[in-house]
Amino acid sequence: EVQLVESGGGSVQPGGSLRLSCAASGFTFSGHWMHWVRRVPGKGLVWVSRISSDGSSTTYADAVKGRFTISRDNAKNTLYLQMNSLRVEDTAVYYCARSGYSIGWHYFDYWGQGILVTVTS
């Protein structure tokens, strides 16, 4: 059974940092792209970042570019999101999601339960 379990969330002041982790199990982690997606309270889902299966390629939404870094440790089956220079508008539930593959890596076939990040003074 595919499982994705996020951790590392919490409350932080503006300008602070947090590192989220996503422990993966039940599949060959090193064979899949992975993503971070967030949901702002009362609003919708927003794609945050993506990393290739070997970690060599990453992309970011404009809103987090230069502040967030996605990475992975395939030996530990773990995905990370380092979040620096946090802003109030980064407050959200953060989900890790696995990319499914068909013609390409263009959809998210398994998701974690999400972890809350609150940025407040």
Add this chain to the structure above:
Amino acid sequence: QSALTQPPSASGSPGQSVTISCTGTSSDVGDYNYVSWYQHHPGKAPKLMIYEVSMRPSGVPDRFSGSKSGNTASLTVSALRAEDEADYYCSSYAGSNNFVFGTGTEVTVV
């Protein structure tokens, strides 16, 4: 990277059908057949319902169907059931390994 536009809400009676639209641009929905749809019950993990416009993953009932015309994709839920009440989001590939989600639609079974 503007969000795809979805109606905020949609509703139907049990047994009826509801269709949700997802409007993007020629740079995302209109340019790629990589639209997917997700069902999200609050507090739970989102669930993939449709990928590549109209493909259904194993285990998703055939009451769920997807289509696309131009810059607008649609999800239709037929024979509505109480458990279909949830938030629904579309997503599209937007080129250069970027992705975009829709604004979300709350489906109510009345």
